[in-house]
Amino acid sequence: MTNASPTAPQRPRVPRRALDGVLLLDKPVGLSSNDALIRAKRLYQAKKAGHTGTLDPLASGLLPLCFGEATKFSQDLLDADKTYEATMRLGVTTTTGDAEGEVLRTRDVHCDDAGVAAALTQFCGEIVQIPPMYSALKRDGKPLYEYARAGQTVEREGRRVTIHALELIACALPDVTFRVTCSKGTYVRTLAEDIGAALGCGAHLIALRRTGVGVLTLEHAVTLDALSDAADGDRDRWLQPVDALLSTFPAVHLDDEATRRFLHGQRLRLADLSISGDVLGAPRVRVYAAYEGPHEGRLLGVAKAADGVLAPDRLVVTAPT
Known part of the structure; x- marks a missing residue:
């Protein structure tokens, strides 16, 4: 008869906090919004948390996270205007419209700074965008990106979005950096593709940073590294009150x-x-x-x-x- 091996002692479960507030997180490139949320929730030991709309892994910048009662008002930020700083590379189109996709076509770039600035003005105001195939929008209950990964292209209806402001920041051809403030539902990589098409050379997005969501900005945002380095009792100083989402x-x-x-x-x-x-x-x-x-x-x-x-x-x- 053999003796049963002793079981390893279980780690005590960390109690979760009933925490209410808003965290303005500066999300790094390479991390999904959900992974960023999980890390922040663990650091704060919060019972309940949610984010206010996804930010692609390729993108960095402002990701407001809601804890406790603040989650009731996250929809208001989903509907809010967003501001981004984006860099596109002219002359190259990809399968996804950004740097993660495979190159479809390469063309020469013949425009100058003035031509780029003139092209941007064509996209101010209300425009119609065709949602990209590599997106989470659903068709017959299945996300579009699943069709795209299977090599299929399905017809998509154009959607009206509003570009409130579009400003040229830097032009070091073939790379162009611009700032855009837009309504919800706007795809910045589609905007980059459409600008490239208007210039006759194509384009894809190589960098994207969100700097504003509604009235919230990066000014008071904190990184995950800073949160990790802070002592447990010091992290709460970065929390905004619940009504930070309702200031308008x-x-x-x-x-x-x-x-x-x-x-x-x-x-x-x-x-x-x-x-x-x-x-x-x-x-x-x-x-x-x-x-x-x-x-x-x-x-x-x-x-x-x-x-x-x-x-x-x-x-x-x-x-x-």
Whole structure:
């Protein structure tokens, strides 16, 4: 009879924190958005976390991460305008529209700086883009990139997007660097391809860095390396409050009784409230308790203000009731 081998002692499970806030992460090249989220969530030992829209592994830059109650408002950043600094290489087209693809064609580049600047102006305002085959958009329940990897090309409908600003930063032909602010759903690599086509030589994207999401910028962002090097108690200083995602919404402050009713999901008559600023016509408003009182001016949630009524939309459950 043999003795059973002793089992290795299990490591104690690290308790997860009920953490609420927004982390402005400067994602490095080569890491997926989900992998970046997992690493940050582990460093913060957070119970609940999510990101506000993917950033390709090829791209670096601003990736806002939401913890706890902030995840309820991540959709607002999914819908927000984005700003990027991008570098494209003229004269070469690839299967993916970026440096990860195989070269399809190489052509001579005959344009100059002025020609490039003139081409950029053609893409300002509302334009129509054909989504790339190497994208996560689905056709008959299957992502387009699966068709592309199988060597298939399927028909895609053009989508209207808006280029709010398009600025030439540097032109060291065949490489061109530009800054673009665009609406959600815009593919910057498709924009680079279309600019290259307009110049008659083709192009593909070789670098992409996101510098802004809505009103959020890289100014207060932190890298994963900096988070890893920081002591456990020091990481929270990089967290923004939950309402950092809502700063463009008009604000409403409620007294104690209105706060109680709002937190129970009750609709409030606007005529009964003391409101500073014009909230009518805004898609949603951010709602706070009064500064003086048991709730101390904290964020209660967001609401819709229409037809004379303030209707709760999403509540912050950590607010005391």
